[in-house]
Amino acid sequence: MPQIDDKLAPIYEEVVRRNAGEPEFHQAVREVLESLGRVVAKRPDYLEDALIERICEPERQIIFRVPWTDDKGRVQINRGFRVQFSSAMGPYKGGLRFHPSVNVGIIKFLGFEQIFKNALTGLPIGGGKGGSDFDPKGRSDGEIMRFCQSFMTELYRHLGEYTDVPAGDIGVGAREIGYLFGQYKRLTNRYEAGVLTGKGLFYGGSLARKEATGYGNTYFTQAMLKTGGTDFDGKTVVVSGSGNVAIYTIEKVQEFGGRVVACSDSSGYIVDEAGIDLDLVKEIKEVRRGRISQYVRMKGEGNGVYFVKSGEGSIWDVACEVAMPSATQNELTGKDAKKLVANGVTAVGEGANMPCTPEAIRTFQQAGVKFGPGKAANAGGVATSALEMQQNASRDRWSFEKTESRLATIMRDIHDSCYSTAEEFGAPGDYVIGANIAGFIRVAEPMRAFGVI
Ligand code: NDP
Ligand code: 2IT
Numbered sequence: 001m002p003q004i005d006d007k008l009a010p011i012y013e014e015v016v017r018r019n020a021g022e023p024e025f026h027q028a029v030r031e032v033l034e035s036l037g038r039v040v041a042k043r044p045d046y047l048e049d050a051l052i053e054r055i056c057e058p059e060r061q062i063i064f065r066v067p068w069t070d071d072k073g074r075v076q077i078n079r080g081f082r083v084q085f086s087s088a089m090g091p092y093k094g095g096l097r098f099h100p101s102v103n104v105g106i107i108k109f110l111g112f113e114q115i116f117k118n119a120l121t122g123l124p125i126g127g128g129k130g131g132s133d134f135d136p137k138g139r140s141d142g143e144i145m146r147f148c149q150s151f152m153t154e155l156y157r158h159l160g161e162y163t164d165v166p167a168g169d170i171g172v173g174a175r176e177i178g179y180l181f182g183q184y185k186r187l188t189n190r191y192e193a194g195v196l197t198g199k200g201l202f203y204g205g206s207l208a209r210k211e212a213t214g215y216g217n218t219y220f221t222q223a224m225l226k227t228g229g230t231d232f233d234g235k236t237v238v239v240s241g242s243g244n245v246a247i248y249t250i251e252k253v254q255e256f257g258g259r260v261v262a263c264s265d266s267s268g269y270i271v272d273e274a275g276i277d278l279d280l281v282k283e284i285k286e287v288r289r290g291r292i293s294q295y296v297r298m299k300g301e302g303n304g305v306y307f308v309k310s311g312e313g314s315i316w317d318v319a320c321e322v323a324m325p326s327a328t329q330n331e332l333t334g335k336d337a338k339k340l341v342a343n344g345v346t347a348v349g350e351g352a353n354m355p356c357t358p359e360a361i362r363t364f365q366q367a368g369v370k371f372g373p374g375k376a377a378n379a380g381g382v383a384t385s386a387l388e389m390q391q392n393a394s395r396d397r398w399s400f401e402k403t404e405s406r407l408a409t410i411m412r413d414i415h416d417s418c419y420s421t422a423e424e425f426g427a428p429g430d431y432v433i434g435a436n437i438a439g440f441i442r443v444a445e446p447m448r449a450f451g452v453i
Contacts, residue, residue: 005037022105035436082130092128095169116439148179161194197385206388214248216380221349223415233257241327273304319343326351334359350374
């Protein structure tokens with residue numbers, strides 16, 4: 001098991017002590033600190049002025065009550081969060097997650113990852129994350145709207161195009177961003193387009209933002225495959241989830257000639273051995289907001305098409321050469337990783353944030369599987385959010401081709417900087433170490449320049 005350097009171990013112990021009951025946050029911090037031993041061995045000056053301790057402490061954490069009225073006239077109460085983690089590189093930037101599992105530890109892990117991810121994009125954005133334990137499943141449009149309006153009625157005072165710029169994440173897409181933006185505009189009396197990203201195309205959104213995370217992970221994973229002299233063409237691929245990230249991963253993998261044979265939601269997974277019919281998945285998920293099991297009902301069971309209920313098997317039992325986990329944290333365990341390795345997986349690109357457990361990552365790396373960590377592989381979404389901010393600031397609108405071509409270049413640059421940083425720090429081929437160190441150095445330099453703040 002990778003160890004934390006002796007000089008950094010007390011920092012980790014203090015993070016665990018001061019953030020009790022937040023295992024996902026501890027996991028994210030631990031992974032970064034495991035990589036930083038190599039940095040402080042070369043550059044002990046990074047240990048000065050509690051710089052690493054400061055990176056682990058959010059600049060500001062906001063927790064608030066979100067009251068709203070459901071369709072039956074009953075008052076419901078949820079909890080809202082925004083963790084403004086680091087503004088060393090630019091305004092806080094990161095998504096909002098609406099899911100019943102959301103708590104402060106999950107938002108902190110996501111915000112912490114976001115600092116390094118955003119730094120890796122090379123664009124001027126700090127790190128933050130927010131959300132609520134609100135469960136959008138089964139809620140009407142009216143309920144979603146009233147919830148979003150109440151959420152923004154508190155959050156707006158903490159936002160601004162130069163202060164903090166949220167976007168979507170699990171349970172938050174264009175519909176929710178529309179309601180949030182409308183309420184922000186009404187409360188502030190300002191048409192401040194750059195305060196949110198992932199907006200609709202007819203009021204300041206960027207072409208290719210919706211596709212960007214999935215496309216970006218596909219570009220990143222393609223770059224990893226190319227270091228071994230191969231690509232997606234003809235490869236069998238499994239993509240977990242069937243939300244925003246999963247759908248546009250499947251789209252780009254198919255364009256690159258890969259055959260995606262399985263995807264999932266929290267109720268289970270579907271297999272279509274001939275290759276997933278993406279139009280059908282989009283109809284079920286983007287139009288009907290339904291369950292992935294409907295795929296089998298609509299397509300007809302048999303001929304290699306079937307559904308497996310969650311709890312009765314894992315999507316990672318399905319044999320593939322490339323795995324792209326794109327649902328949620330810790331969805332791919334050590335046991336799953338062993339199964340994937342036994343079935344011949346050669347590359348894993350994390351579309352979700354921290355979907356592989358530490359044991360799974362170790363299993364992949366020990367088996368020589370190319371492993372792209374989320375903070376590098378899924379950075380295309382936030383990078384394109386920064387491109388949306390650029391378009392809003394210059395009152396401009398770029399074509400799909402121009403935006404996608406910028407995205408592709410950014411993803412190849414992230415790949416190359418992770419690859420070369422890993423080599424420079426004595427861990428060739430280790431994208432986890434490469435991403436953590438390259439991201440850390442980019443944030444550490446402005447922090448030192450600013451003094452103790
Ligand atoms: P969506 O809400 O569009 O889709 C989420 C998908 O994951 C759904 O299929 C959902 O199934 C499944 N899922 C969510 N939670 C669980 C769970 N606890 N157990 C099993 N399945 C689950 O979200 P996104 O596609 O936007 O996000 C997916 C992942 O990608 C997240 O980790 C997010 O943080 C990350 N990400 C997103 C970016 C973006 O731009 N949107 C950018 C970078 C990373 P069900 O519908 O049944 O809940
Ligand atoms: O995890 C992520 O990078 C996101 N959910 C996207 C954040 C953003 O600001 O676009």
